[in-house]
Amino acid sequence: xxxxxxxxxxxxxxxxxxxxxxxxxxxxxxxxxxxxxxxxxxxxxxxxxxxxxxxxxxxxxxxxxxxxxxxxxxxxxxxxxxxxxxxxxxxxxxxxxxxxxxxxxxxxxxxxxxxxxxxxxxxxxxxxxxxxxxxxxxxxxxxxxxxxxxxxxxxxxxxxxxxxxxxxxxxxxxxxxxxxxxxxxxxxxxxxxxxxxxxxxxxxxxxxxxxxxxxxxxxxxxxxxxxxxxxxxxxxxxxxxxxxxxxxxxxxxxxxxxxxxxxxxxxxxxxxxxxxxxxxxxxxxxxxxxxxxxxxxxxxxxxxxxxxxxxxxxxxxxxxxxxxxxxxxxxxxxxxxxxxxxxxxxxxxxxxxxxxxxxxxxxxxxxxxxxxxxxxxxxxxxxxxxxxxxxxxxxxxxxxxxxxxxxxxxxxxxxxxxxxxxxxxxxxxxxxxxxxxxxxxxxxxxxxxxxxxxxxxxxxxxxxxxxxxxxxxxxxxxxxxxxxxxxxxxxxxxxxxxxxxxxxxxxxxxxxxxxxxxxxxxxxxxxxxxxxxxxxxxxxxxxxxx
Amino acid sequence: xxxxxxxxxxxxxxxxxxxxxxxxxxxxxxxxxxxxxxxxxxxxxxxxxxxxxxxxxxxxxxxxxxxxxxxxxxxxxxxxxxxxxxxxxxxxxxxxxxxxxxxxxxxxxxxxxxxxxxxxxxxxxxxxxxxxxxxxxxxxxxxxxxxxxxxxxxxxxxxxxxxxxxxxxxxxxxxxxxxxxxxxxxxxxxxxxxxxxx
Amino acid sequence: xxxxxxxxxxxxxxxxxxxxxxxxxxxxxxxxxxxxxxxxxxxxxxxxxxxxxxxxxxxxxxxxxxxxxxxxxxxxxxxxxxxxxxxxxxxxxxx
Numbered sequence: 160x161x162x163x164x165x166x167x168x169x170x171x172x173x174x175x176x177x178x179x180x181x182x183x184x185x186x187x188x189x190x191x192x193x194x195x196x197x198x199x200x201x202x203x204x205x206x207x208x209x210x211x212x213x214x215x216x217x218x219x220x221x222x223x224x225x226x227x228x229x230x231x232x233x234x235x236x237x238x239x240x241x242x243x244x245x246x247x248x249x250x251x252x253x254x255x256x257x258x259x260x261x262x263x264x265x266x267x268x269x270x271x272x273x274x275x276x277x278x279x280x281x282x283x284x285x286x287x288x289x290x291x292x293x294x295x296x297x298x299x300x301x302x303x304x305x306x307x308x309x310x311x312x313x314x315x316x317x318x319x320x321x322x323x324x325x326x327x328x329x330x331x332x333x334x335x336x337x338x339x340x341x342x343x344x345x346x347x348x349x350x351x352x353x354x355x356x357x358x359x360x361x362x363x364x365x366x367x368x369x370x371x372x373x374x375x376x377x378x379x380x381x382x383x384x385x386x387x388x389x390x391x392x393x394x395x396x397x398x399x400x401x402x403x404x405x406x407x408x409x410x411x412x413x414x415x416x417x418x419x420x421x422x423x424x425x426x427x428x429x430x431x432x433x434x435x436x437x438x439x440x441x442x443x444x445x446x447x448x449x450x451x452x453x454x455x456x457x458x459x460x461x462x463x464x465x466x467x468x469x470x471x472x473x474x475x476x477x478x479x480x481x482x483x484x485x486x487x488x489x490x491x492x493x494x495x496x497x498x499x500x501x502x503x504x505x506x507x508x509x510x511x512x513x514x515x516x517x518x519x520x521x522x523x524x525x526x527x528x529x530x531x532x533x534x535x536x537x538x539x540x541x542x543x544x545x546x547x548x549x550x551x552x553x554x555x556x557x558x559x560x561x562x563x564x565x566x567x568x569x570x571x572x573x574x575x576x577x578x579x580x581x582x583x584x585x586x587x588x589x590x591x592x593x594x595x596x597x598x599x600x601x602x603x604x605x606x607x608x609x610x611x612x613x614x615x616x617x618x619x620x621x622x623x624x625x626x627x628x629x630x631x632x633x634x635x636x637x638x639x640x641x642x643x644x645x646x647x648x649x650x651x652x653x654x655x656x657x658x659x660x661x662x663x664x665x666x667x668x669x670x671x672x673x674x675x676x677x678x679x680x681x682x683x684x685x686x687x688x689x690x691x692x693x694x695x696x697x698x699x700x701x702x703x704x705x
Numbered sequence: 706x707x708x709x710x711x712x713x714x715x716x717x718x719x720x721x722x723x724x725x726x727x728x729x730x731x732x733x734x735x736x737x738x739x740x741x742x743x744x745x746x747x748x749x750x751x752x753x754x755x756x757x758x759x760x761x762x763x764x765x766x767x768x769x770x771x772x773x774x775x776x777x778x779x780x781x782x783x784x785x786x787x788x789x790x791x792x793x794x795x796x797x798x799x800x801x802x803x804x805x806x807x808x809x810x811x812x813x814x815x816x817x818x819x820x821x822x823x824x825x826x827x828x829x830x831x832x833x834x835x836x837x838x839x840x841x842x843x844x845x846x847x848x849x850x851x852x853x854x855x856x857x858x859x860x861x862x863x864x865x866x867x868x869x870x871x872x873x874x875x876x877x878x879x880x881x882x883x884x885x886x887x888x889x890x891x892x893x894x895x896x897x898x899x900x901x902x903x
Numbered sequence: 904x905x906x907x908x909x910x911x912x913x914x915x916x917x918x919x920x921x922x923x924x925x926x927x928x929x930x931x932x933x934x935x936x937x938x939x940x941x942x943x944x945x946x947x948x949x950x951x952x953x954x955x956x957x958x959x960x961x962x963x964x965x966x967x968x969x970x971x972x973x974x975x976x977x978x979x980x981x982x983x984x985x986x987x988x989x990x991x992x993x994x995x996x997x998x
Contacts, residue, residue, distance in 0.1 A: 268711075268714055268718065269718060272718075331725055334721075335718060335721045335722060335725075336718075338717075338721055339714055339717050339718045339721065342714070342717060342972050343711055343713065343714035343717065344714070366979075369721055369724055369725055370724060370725070370728055370979075370980060370983050371728075372725065373725045373726070373728040373729035373731070373732065374728060374729075374731070374732045374987070376729060377729050377730075377732035377733060378732060380846075381842070384821075384842065388821050388822060389821065389822040390821040390822070390838040390841070390842060391821065391822065391834055391835065391838055392736060392835065392838050392839070392842070396831075397826075397827065397831055397834045397835070397838075398740075398744065398830075398831020398832055398834055398835045399831075399835060399838075400739065400740075400743075400995075402994070403735070403736055403739055403991075403995075406735070406991050406994065407732055407735065407736075410732075410735075410987055457983060457986060458986060458990065460990075461990070461993075461994065469994040469998065470993065470994050470995075470996075470997035470998040471997070472993055472994075472996075472997035473993040473994035473997060476990075476993050477990075477993070713970065716969070716973070717972055717973060720973050720976065720977065721976070724976065724977070724980040727980055727981075727984065728980065728983065728984065728987075731983075731984045731987055731988075732987075734984075734988060735987050735988050735991050738988050738991070738992070739991055739992075739995045741945075742992070742995055742996060743995065757933065757936075761929065761933050764929050765926065765929065768922060768925045768926060768929065769922065771922075771959060771963050772918055772919070772921070772922040772963070774963075775913065775918050775962070775963045776915055776918055779912055779913055779914070779915060779918065782912045783912065882963075883964055886959055886960075886963045886964045889959060889963075890956050890959055890960070893952050893955045893956050893959070894949075894952050894956070896932075896952075897932055897936070897948035897949065897951070897952050898948075900936075901932065901933065901936035901948055902944070902945070902948075
């Protein structure tokens with residue numbers, strides 16, 4: 160395949176040139192790349208903010224910023240990471256790029272709506288930016304915007320929740336598009352049990368996006384109404400109940416956790432079999448566990464509220480249900496490990512990152528059980544233990560799955576290979592830094608250091624200092640990783656259509672794919688993970704040429 | 706890859722959007738349920754303040770408009786363009802009547818100093834205040850949806866007149882119709898929950 | 904890709920009958936509201952509303968003639984709504 164026929168050179172709809180061909184495109188692949196650019200921008204902003212937070216905490220008292228700024232920075236870090244990085248990262252970038260190809264079709268069902276979602280995303284980001292510099296400045300409420308503080312405080316809560324509202328709508332419309340594409344544009348020969356697992360995970364995610372996102376939309380509308388009209392629905396003076404805000408908030412935000420992790424799990428389910436040269440273990444179990452997580456994840460929201468003063472019955476039931484979520488997650492981890500067992504494993508950067516994912520995600524999952532059980536949770540609630548737990552899942556899980564996806568599909572998206580050596584160095588540094596960063600935080604939490612505090616007692620100084628060092632090592636690893644990827648543009652080493660020996664449909668088309676994905680009708684294998692025909696090893700294809 | 710329009714797919718997309726609308730109102734119904742459980746007597750008292758006649762009239766107006774919208778879809782499928790336009794105009798008229806009624810209803814309440822954060826409500830029973838806050842938020846959001854629905858129906862009307870919506874291509878009208886029925890659907894629940902609580 | 908379902912055309916007569924049913928049910932629910940049924944006030948009102956909604960869904964919104972994707976997903980949505988309200992009551996009902 161020559162360069163001239165790729166989607167970079169031909170616009171969709173046809174006849175557009177230059178920047179216009181990007182800004183008005185209906186091509187899901189271009190939109191995926193546009194999301195990539197926007198999401199990476201926000202990721203680095205929030206990463207920098209996070210690093211500043213840890214720097215501030217490295218020593219007691221004031222290190223680099225004032226307490227008020229600290230409160231705003233941790234809110235900003237949370238809001239950006241949640242709404243502008245973790246939620247859109249994998250579905251909006253890789254989902255857009257790959258879902259239609261994996262389903263054997265030319266585009267998503269509503270291409271113009273897809274473009275509209277991207278604009279909503281940019282618009283939401285713009286609102287967040289404006290709220291930084293306008294009026295009383297960025298909120299210091301934490302990303303949860305709990306009432307009554309969020310209603311009473313002077314900072315720009317209204318504008319920021321509007322931003323989150325718009326971003327939620329963008330995410331919901333992407334989900335809508337994916338579900339419709341899944342049902343209506345799938346290749347006519349592709350049965351339900353022949354769909355690649357990444358697409359299955361996106362499908363499960365899309366349902367959560369459609370059904371859970373409106374809850375947060377209405378909750379944020381109520382916060383705005385509360386601020387401007389004092390309707391009193393969450394105000395105890397007027398008969399309201401602030402706990403109901405927390406219920407509504409977590410009714411979305413807990414399922415949102417699965418919007419974040421499910422696509423990551425899908426990525427890992429693609430990578431592991433390819434580099435084990437072995438069919439995925441328990442294909443159907445993984446499909447069902449994806450749907451199971453989507454369902455079970457909607458039943459457990461109040462486990463964020465054990466200490467908030469809700470009823471004991473509720474605490475008991477939600478704790479019990481929380482343990483249920485562990486089952487489908489464990490099914491997946493088991494299947495990944497079983498896939499590698501007796502496989503012909505070929506080490507590559509995506510596989511290394513996937514292995515780091517499995518390890519970190521497992522730690523995150525197991526610490527989650529500690530928090531899901533009421534007794535221990537009351538001890539560690541709102542401490543650094545919680546912060547560490549959800550970073551293990553969100554960052555160690557979704558973040559590393561995102562890096563893995565980037566390294567796995569980079570040749571497909573850009574048609575070039577990167578240098579393995581620096582990718583390894585970056586991944587290992589990021590992984591080690593991650594452990595140095597978050598393990599001390601687990602211990603600090605057990606010792607009783609609260610989250611979101613500007614200052615602490617002397618006995619926590621060692622832990623915080625170590626965590627800060629870990630943060631710097633981790634960020635260094637991430638920077639190396641991305642610099643290496645960026646450098647691949649300079650010395651272009653052309654990637655073949657299938658550099659890894661993958662079997663799903665995206666590897667059957669040229670890298671980068673042509674504008675309508677398939678030149679001719681694709682031939683579907685009976686099973687997407689049949690490696691019997693793959694004999695080349697990865698190194699023969701790529702490493703020597705790098 | 707295929708040039709034929711996939712009407713079923715477009716309808717699936719619209720339904721998915723409607724689900725998100727249902728859940729949007731669902732969040733408010735969660736609040737209604739929780740507060741009704743807490744203040745049943747006050748909700749009954751609040752309900753008696755509302756005008757049942759206007760509420761029932763609005764219910765009928767919406768039901769009839771739902772019927773005419775459905776009928777206009779039948780008409781367009783049978784290629785009866787004039788009939789379809791007539792039905793749609795009547796539906797829009799119903800929408801206007803609904804909003805005018807709502808305007809007078811809200812106006813009367815606000816005139817009696819019953820609105821969020823008003824003197825009467827702040828100094829009165831908390832249960833009553835919550836009831837009316839919910840009343841304003843839910844009927845307000847519903848009213849907004851009536852307006853959006855009317856805009857969609859008007860767009861469909863223009864497209865029928867200009868020949869963009871025909872017996873072969875009526876997805877726009879179909880989807881606007883679905884949206885309008887959803888507005889009706891929500892009102893069917895709002896009506897007994899606010900006007901008929903005892 | 905799944906097959907293209909034929910769009911069912913409902914006759915005016917059928918639609919009018921649905922409308923008549925809905926109007927009668929509205930009459931019933933208003934009438935019943937004047938009778939104090941004690942605990943059953945709310946369940947009866949909601950039950951009638953559910954019947955009305957079912958008619959709107961099945962005929963006006965053509966749900967009766969849609970494929971499995973739409974009606975299964977609709978049931979899921981309603982289930983999620985019930986969970987939202989129901990599970991909140993684990994808290995508010997026992998506080």
